Every structure is written in C-alpha cells, then in structure tokens.
Amino acid sequence: MATKITIQQFESQLKNAEQPFDIKNLLTECMGQVALLEELIRLFKQNVLEFIGNLKAHLTNEDMKGLAFACHKMKSGIKMMKAHGLLQIVEQIDLESKTGKDLKHLNFLYNHFIDEYSRLEKQIDRECDKMKNQ
Numbered sequence: 001m002a003t004k005i006t007i008q009q010f011e012s013q014l015k016n017a018e019q020p021f022d023i024k025n026l027l028t029e030c031m032g033q034v035a036l037l038e039e040l041i042r043l044f045k046q047n048v049l050e051f052i053g054n055l056k057a058h059l060t061n062e063d064m065k066g067l068a069f070a071c072h073k074m075k076s077g078i079k080m081m082k083a084h085g086l087l088q089i090v091e092q093i094d095l096e097s098k099t100g101k102d103l104k105h106l107n108f109l110y111n112h113f114i115d116e117y118s119r120l121e122k123q124i125d126r127e128c129d130k131m132k133n134q
Helices: 007-015 023-029 034-060 064-081 084-098 103-132
Strands: none
Touching (some): 064 084
C-alpha cells in the first residue's frame, strides 16, 4: 500500500518518473497488431475521462468510498499503459480517501491527475502519429 507523501515529494517524484508511455512496448504486448493497440488506447482514454468525471462527483459529494472504488477500477488500466505518474497520483487519492480524507489535498491530487493526463495524452497522440507515419 502507498504511504502518504508531502506535496513537494509528490511533485519531485512526478518530475523524476520514467517516460510515461512507451508505444513500442505496448505494441509488442498487442502482438504487433496496430488495430488492437489503437482500440486499447481508445478504451484507456475513455476510461480516464469517466474516472475524472467520477472523481469530481465523489469529491463534490465528499464520498470517500466512491473515490476509493473509482481509484480501484482505474489502477489496472493505468498499470497496463505503464503510466507511472498517473499511477502515483491515483494511489495517493486512494490512500487519502481511506485515511486522511483531506478534501483540500484530494482536490490538489485531482488537479494534478488532470495535468498529468493532459501531458500523457499528448505524448500518446504524438507516439501514435509517429508509428503511423513509419
């Protein structure tokens, strides 16, 4: 289980995280099938958008069990995509929803998730474009 870290430690870890997305490795896991990879990426993006919406609703309602459940559902997809920065954020949201229940910290993590996902989505799109043009 993850342990609670300070905001400064968290930001430092994100900056030092491994490359958040490796399309070649993921394509290998898809047995070289580009269509399968594209479907996987489409489903991942759809699940992240649903997760963001669920987080916002659960934060608004101060529903800690709902937050924890949403995090649990999202972790496997993030692990599959090897999005380490997103995983760290989701694990921190999960931990905070079960222990600290600090809404200010949870909102901070929510905003960081959105920022990190925006960066990751751009990288995924660039990697997909490069792969298609090869």
